[in-house]
Amino acid sequence: MAMKIGGLDVLYKQPLPLSDPAAQFNGLNPSTQVLPEGFRKTPRNRAFSTATVWERDIVIPMRDGINLRADVFRPANTNEKVPCILVWSPYGKSGQGRLSMAVVQGNAGVPESELSGFQSFEAPDPAEWIPHGYAIANVNARGILGSQGRHRWHGVCEGQDGYDTIEFLGTQSWCDGKVAMMGNSWLASAQWFIAAERPPHLTCMLPLEGLSDTYRESLCRGGVPFKPFWGFLMSTFFSEEEQEDVVAMIKKYPLMNEYWEDKRGNASQIQVPAYVLASMSTLLHTEGSTRCYEDIPHDKKWLRIHGTQEWHDLYQRENLEDFRKFLDFYMKGVQNGWESTPKVRTVFLRYNQPPTEYVPFSEWPVPEVKYHKFFLSNDFKLGFESPSKTANVSFLGDVPAMQIGNDPEELSFTFTFDRKTRILGTSKATLYMACPDHDDFDVFVQLRKADKNGKPLKSINIPLKDLGVSQESEVLDITPLKFIGSTGILRASHRAIDTRLSKPHWIHHDHTKEDKIPPGNIVRLEIPIWVAAFEFEAGEQLLFKIAGHDMRLAEFEPLRGKFDTGNRGRQVVYYGGAFDSHVEIPFIAVP
Incomplete structure (x- = not known):
């Protein structure tokens, strides 16, 4: 039955x-x-x-x-x-x-x-x-x-x-x-x-x-x-x-x-103390971890955003001691000072260096962040103002993609920092787009980091010494081992917003109906981007990428090239003039 x-x-x-x-x-x-x-x-x-x-x-x-x-x-x-x-x-x-x-x-x-x-x-x-x-x-x-x-x-x-x-x-x-x-x-x-x-x-x-x-x-x-x-x-x-x-x-x-x-899951019903772990290195869990942490209705909750990979993190000695301190306090009544632990601890990924040490904060989302808009501009740059004249760029949305970090037909807009900078939290892309060849299309966006020469970087999730290798090139390009950037995904016909679930820092889409688009018509898409905690040195670059395929690394090698989308033909991104396509990013002061 x-x-x-x-x-x-x-x-x-x-x-x-x-x-x-x-x-x-x-x-x-x-x-x-x-x-x-x-x-x-x-x-x-x-x-x-x-x-x-x-x-x-x-x-x-x-x-x-x-x-x-x-x-x-x-x-x-x-x-x-x-x-x-x-x-x-x-x-x-x-x-x-x-x-x-x-x-x-x-x-x-x-x-x-x-x-x-x-x-x-x-x-x-x-x-x-x-x-x-x-x-x-x-x-x-x-x-x-x-x-x-x-x-x-x-x-x-x-x-x-x-x-x-x-x-x-x-x-x-x-x-x-x-x-x-x-x-x-x-x-x-x-x-x-x-x-x-x-x-x-x-x-x-x-x-x-x-x-x-x-x-x-x-x-x-x-x-x-x-x-x-x-x-x-x-x-x-x-x-x-x-x-x-x-x-x-x-x-x-x-x-x-x-x-x-x-x-x-209905985290608003949770009554017990919670030690919540999150990371950027997963293509599965980041939103769930942070969303439920926010929704737990009491203050006996702690969030740690780490810079490695979940299986590796689980067995590291310093983390085992941290887990035990939490458990001893609530399970055994050991007065070990656990409740003085900062409510939120996060590292910042540096990509070409190990992550920073943990930085404490009082809440999540972190109230000290300030959001800034970066507008798509000419010459594939990100600027503080939208260009006065309308322009557009396009890419093929149905090109085969292997999810190895350098697939073709990916637009990349850049911004170069002139000082040490940190971003922390969820971002949102607002794009004006059209598809001349179909009545629906899938859009993928990503925030990445590049070095001072413009080379896109990959963050190694597990220390090389623990993997038994000495160079990044010896590490497989799969999600458990490498993180390349925080992402957002949206099918254009699902663009309607769910106001019931949305929050100021995170929009949810409705998903209860499809709203197809006549081929060639321009529509406004709001695409939430998962948590990023990145640190940039002066001269390093932020990359904002747009494509018609998943730009995350595949979870495992046999899954490369297996992610099919509903895309057909070319997608066009409009910016400038009446189309203020932009990405809104949270910044946190560097001590």
């Missing part, structure tokens, strides 16, 4: 079977064993520094009669009850599944010897947290690797599953009643939905980079379907039962409706 969301039948597909070797699934084996001090999963892995109880494949009942499966790791040499960290994952628990740090070059800069091998993908490692007096519960989400039911893709239903799981864990004999959530990516995104259900035993949360709105932030950002990556992600789920097929759903329902609204 099909599940309905908002009266719409959910489409399903069959995932890869549990028998697939990539699942690393050897059947259910409910059991309890003690991993002794010094235990290593393999000679390559990190040893456990304390004896650890491993309860395997325990049953967690859901309200509809479905049973999930989980592994619980907890201290062996104590009779005291301990707080629990919930890891909620669709990828497989405790080393199961296809995905691991090895999916990118250099193990994402984290040596295998620093990981126990029992950590779920994108999750805290039991070998790190058990010695500090925490339990780790690695849970396979509904329909994943032995957990019953059809896999659900975020939304209220997943939030309810998380609620039931937290209430089960919080009442176990070994638990002191306090449960936290922690993890990257999906393991963070799910937290927005679970915490909004307000489970009583949830004490605090650490969403360490997580999108919060499947449609608006990624799958159909700007109204442009982003099917290749999401199709890839669906190929990482293993089950004997069907999984929700969001790629089929975006084909059938390309406009906003009740189904997609269900997949927008």
